[in-house]
Amino acid sequence: MITCGENLTRLLKAYGIDTAFGIPGVHTVDLYRGFDTSGMTHITPRHEQGAAFMAHGYAMASGKPAACYLISGPGILNALTAMGQAYSDSIPMLVVASNNQRAELGTGGGFLHETKNQTAAVEQVTAFTHQLLDPVNLDQTVARCFSVFNAARPRPVCIEIPRDVLNEPGKSETPVWPAPSRAAPAQAAVAEAAARLAKAENPIIILGGGAWEASEEATALAERLGAPVVCTCAGKGIVAEDHPLALGCALPFEPVQDRIKSADVVLTLGSEMSETDQLYTYTRFEIGGDLIRVDIDPEQLARSYQPAQAIVADAKLTLAAILAELPETSPDMGKAHSEAEALRRLIDPLWQPIAADHKPLLDIIRDLLPRDGILVTESTKPGYTSKHYYPCYEPRTLIYPNGYGTLGAALPTAIGAKIGAPERDIICLAGDGGFLFSIEELAAAAEQKLPLPIIVWNNQAFGEIRDSMVAWGLPRVGVDLQAPDYCKVAEGFGCYSARPGSLSEVRIAISQALTADGPTLIEIDANQDWVRG
Structure with missing residues (x-):
């Protein structure tokens, strides 16, 4: 018999997760049944918060999610701070947490690791938290996790499993659902954005962490427009900071803020445009021209800065589509490079x-x-x-x-x-x-x-x-x-x-x-x- 816990590990491996960070406990031992033959690696931190931070770093460096195996009550609650960091940074992380037995949930009986409503606490720092009450739903639940990772704003997800469910029989097969495609921009939106950029005389590009897979396209668009590029901290390196058009992570500095205010078109991709990228000087930049915002998260397009055009789509696909729509131009690259260099020199005395x-x-x-x-x-x-x-x-x-x-x-x-x-x-x-x-x-x-x-x-x-x-x-x-x-x-x-x-x-x-x-x-x-x- 394959248990639900054993089946989960097999299923995660089938989806490409090869590493789990966690501290085994009495409520998670059934997660480790068959783990030694699963092909997965287990890393033991010395605190559950460390497990989630390690999964965070793993995803940032490797580009793929890792798993956290956490016990109920203090184990999962210890990890919430690190999960909150991953939620804030839009980092994928698959958290598996045990809970008390189904008959014990919500009874207030004083059971080991009992929490009044563990699911409600975890939901604050996840894209979703699913309490698995029947092993038959496991494959669909894992598929939902990877739908978030592959096609939505990637954030932690949590599968919470009562410990009696972990030991129940699971399916003998581990079906992997196909990955959903990422949202491409509507052609009308692409045409509108390309028209705005084609007419722009003084554009600027702002890149956030949501555009990290679009380095090639972002660099090509900057060169096509002769536009300087400024990034948030999460967007550092999307356009290499030794590129002549790169201003680096300089949003807090007055010369760059003046340049953003004077731009007739500001194109922003994958950024919350939040205060935390401006804290070095504690001054908030202003936008004087048209703002085009591109984000995979539709809610983000109605926060902070009001756009003239809002596009719900993947940054890489959007940039590729805009490049295909834009006419070939020959901007004065010498002038564009000189302007960016002058801005960089103006920043130097402001540290x-x-x-x-x-x-x-x-x-x-x-x-x-x-x-x-x-x-x-x-x-x-x-x-x-x-x-x-x-x-x-x-x-x-x-x-x-x-x-x-x-x-x-x-x-x-x-x-x-x-x-x-x-x-x-x-x-x-x-x-x-x-x-x-x-x-x-x-x-x-x-x-x-x-x-x-x-x-x-x-x-x-x-x-x-x-x-x-x-x-x-x-x-x-x-x-x-x-x-x-x-x-x-x-x-x-x-x-x-x-x-x-x-x-x-x-x-x-x-x-x-x-x-x-x-x-x-x-x-x-x-x-x-x-x-x-």
Whole structure:
């Protein structure tokens, strides 16, 4: 007999999921029946939040979803923060969570791991959550998950299975439903957008994370129009930031905001156009001309900025259709390149003074990583600078917790990214405050023997909040931290460690860590004179 739990693992493997992150528990043991012969890999984090962050990084680096196997109650609830980050960032993740037996649900009987309404809690951070009450519905439920991943705005989905259902007989076959096609733009909409762009004298393109698969088409359209390209943090690298028309992630800076306001047509693809991409200066850009918005999510087209034209469609298909409709033109590329270069020069003096402390480290990381190498960072002072300063040449090569801004994301996300793309060089950059949220995942990194440099920017504080308190004349409460000896902690987990005393030693430490036979923690004391720019 094949149980429902065993059948689920077989079905996920048939859909192409080859990795599950999870901590086995008494309510999920039936998920592991037959797992050893399924062809799937199991990675054990040391906290369920780490499991979901690892799945997040895995999907970002590999381009395909992973699974999380989580116990009921505290297990799934521990993971909600990381699932919320993936929901905010539009990252696919398939979460399988157990629950109490069907007869126990909603009774308030005090059963192990009982939650008043677990499904309702999980629904807040998923595209959908389905409580599977009969194994006969499993194949359709999994098909729904992959419909979201393949054709809608990709976000976490959750299949919640009562533990008695996990052990019930499942189907002997594992049918895979065909993947739905992505939404193509209506021809009339394409013609209208192409006409607007063809007549535009001063267009500009804004790229968000929803356009990450459209690098070739976005670059071709920018060159066809002679239009500068600015991106959100999630859109970094869709047009390589060493392209002459690329302005990088520069939405917060006044020269770029002036250019957007003066544009007669602004084409935006796959972006929420939210405040989190403008927080470096806390100024919101304005749009003076016609806004064309393209998004796979129809609700997004009725938020933030009102468009002159709204297109519900896949970004890659839309750009390809617009390119086919646009007449061949010969814009003055010398003039277009000069304009973009002038804008980049105007941005240079506008960095916050503290950025001088971060730029040398980010320059070293950029120099050591190949074009497809990935920097994983989080809400920490050099992380904030990296969003706008660190150049990306391919999409998804800077992973940062954008909208949700989760502390503790960097280390487990970097672990997941390295597992998802073992052939690529990956560097983790965390602040000491955030690093302590997930320091236990050093054990998982060591267990997997990952050649992963883990840079801890140690200012003995929640530095950004500390500085804000000082600037606003508030008392420093709860922001100064007693730090452990990070190198000794790392060594206790079986990792290598380094505490460089100069930028040249930082370079050596990172370079060696990229080829080591296990993870290396590199602690940078941000209060040392050699760090300060």
